[in-house]
Amino acid sequence: MRYLHTMVRVQDLERALHFFCELLGLEELRRRDSENGRFTLVFLAAPGQPEAQIELTHNWDPEALTSGRNFGHLAYEVEDIYTCCARLRAGGVTINRPPRDGRMAFVRSPDGISIEVLQAGDPLPPSEPWASMPNTGSW
């Protein structure tokens, strides 16, 4: 057997793509519009890692995208967690759990999907503004 993807629903496709691609750094692999089903599917992955995709499902008819507790988060490792968090923050994303330890951060997608960002390899030395930044909300 083989893992294909984790599917998440998104209310505003352009806003979700801005978050996952421009700010977080994933790439769009393929897209499918269904006129009959009134939905659009967009498959994303980290560059060079097509074996671990996420599928964005955008239903054209609006619905409330509630968060539950059984699903926790998606986790990605990055080369420089400070650069990643600075890009997210500049893009208007709240850093719910700032990388005070140079190792781990949490943010949420526009639809409330929790994303864990982890520093690849050893933690970076503590650095401002992150080292003294408090938590915001939940993740």
Place this chain on the structure above:
Amino acid sequence: MRYLHTMVRVQDLERALHFFCELLGLEELRRRDSENGRFTLVFLAAPGQPEAQIELTHNWDPEALTSGRNFGHLAYEVEDIYTCCARLRAGGVTINRPPRDGRMAFVRSPDGISIEVLQAGDPLPPSEPWASMPNTGSW
């Protein structure tokens, strides 16, 4: 950047491991108990695919693991969708969306996480008891 895992919370760890490993076919890669945090983490992956893990988080203190709508499902491709669904069914799992088309099925984990099972390659020829089995519940 690199995808690491999708985290899901589980109420009963043994029951969740029975579902994900014995019935679905994932393998346990590593496990960590935290006495201080009162949780256990178990990392699973499809055989030979450690780059796409799921992390089971078992908090020792019970909590209600509600389902939301923003998270959809985890998708896995299998060599024989009928064999996979027969094993799940024999293990007491409801096949919410039976593989009537020899191509796609949906089930839920004990904690309500929706799992999409897809036939690798071309669909299989329709086969009973699946071809005439109705949907059950939602997924």
